[in-house]
Amino acid sequence: MTLWIVLGAFSLVAVAFVAWPLYRSSGRLSGLLAAAIVFVVALSASLYHFQGSPNVPAGAGSMPGVDEIVTSLEERLVGTPDDIDGWRMLGRSYQTMKRYDDSIGAFEKAMALEKGQNADTLIALAIVLLEQQGGAMTDRSSGLIENALALEPANSNALFYGGVAAASRGDTTLAADRWEVLLGQEAPPEVRELLEGRIREWRGLPAPTAAMPTAAAPSAEVSEPMITLNISLSDEARADLPNDATVYVIARDPAQPSPPIAVTPRRLSELPTTVTLSDRNAMMPGRPLSAFQDLEIIVRVSLSGTPMAQSGDWSGTLRTSLNESAPVNLVVDSKVP
Secondary structure, three states: OOHHHHHHHHHHHHHHHHHHHHHHHHOOOOHHHHHHHHHHHHHHHHHHHHHOOOOOOOOOOOOOOHHHHHHHHHHHHHHOOOOHHHHHHHHHHHHHOOOHHHHHHHHHHHHHHOOOOOHHHHHHHHHHHHHHOOOOOOHHHHHHHHHHHHHOOOOHHHHHHHHHHHHHOOOHHHHHHHHHHHHOOOOOHHHHHHHHHHHHHHHOOOOOOOOOOOOOOOOOOOOOOEEEEEEEEOHHHHHHOOOOOEEEEEEEEOOEOOOOOEEEEEEHHHOOEEEEEEHHHEOOOOOOHHHOOEEEEEEEEEOOOOOOOOOOOEEEEEEEEOOOOOOEEEEEOEEOO
8 A cells, every 4th residue: 555545644744844855955865854754654653553453452641652562562573473564563663763773674574574575565674774874875775665666666655765766876867757656646735846846856847937926806705824924144144054055944833842833945045035834834734824823933044954953053933923914024043053
């Protein structure tokens, strides 16, 4: 079953707004990108596994921790070494703990039991190898991805990583071909936009020209809740930062900062600029921007290309509300020590 069906819109949007911007900014599959994708997939799989298990009690507080999951699986697999699903689940659990050697071993056992005929297991093993190697695409990772595509040419995970693998070899034509197939699998609009942008780059096509807005007749409909930000840099930040640095505009719930509510990437060369955040930028379905009255807005200029704060990055922060009708001014003026 493909990624879209297994994990649904939650995983797709999370990958789009967390993992994809990291890949787009760095041009390669970084360790953090692999970790972001792995986390989404592993967490979703863990929730599915325990929600669907009749032996796990229901109700608040019944979800076991990762250590308990691992211990339970290890003990169960001693008596049932042919349990393919158990080995895959153990591999994902080890992966979340960054026990990469153990994770690789567990996925290899599942792969051996399946005689290498399950594309999802091949991709899962490839992802662990990528993460272990800090994002470097090795011959083995690439081979596993190609084998997965041979087994299931329409497998969404295999197409995504197949594009990454092809691009890492310099074959951008093949990378674009694979992601164009991925576009045909009813990906959400946010994912489509991001994939299409990278495909245009690989094919050497110009970015589409934005149409000029036309005047609209007054409407009685209620407009979509949004917040408009005028983003600029302090002189010190401008002098210290390269023009090709990645900028992340992040909206968070002050009471529960993680995960972010909405994220949109920009390039430093675009600043100063005006950015509008709305429900269309939401990171996860069911958690729209309009559901939050008070917001913390962070604009982070990332030297590493990742949205996590690191030494040398610059940022600006403010607290605001969706009730704010006028644009809000935010200056990036604070350097991370």
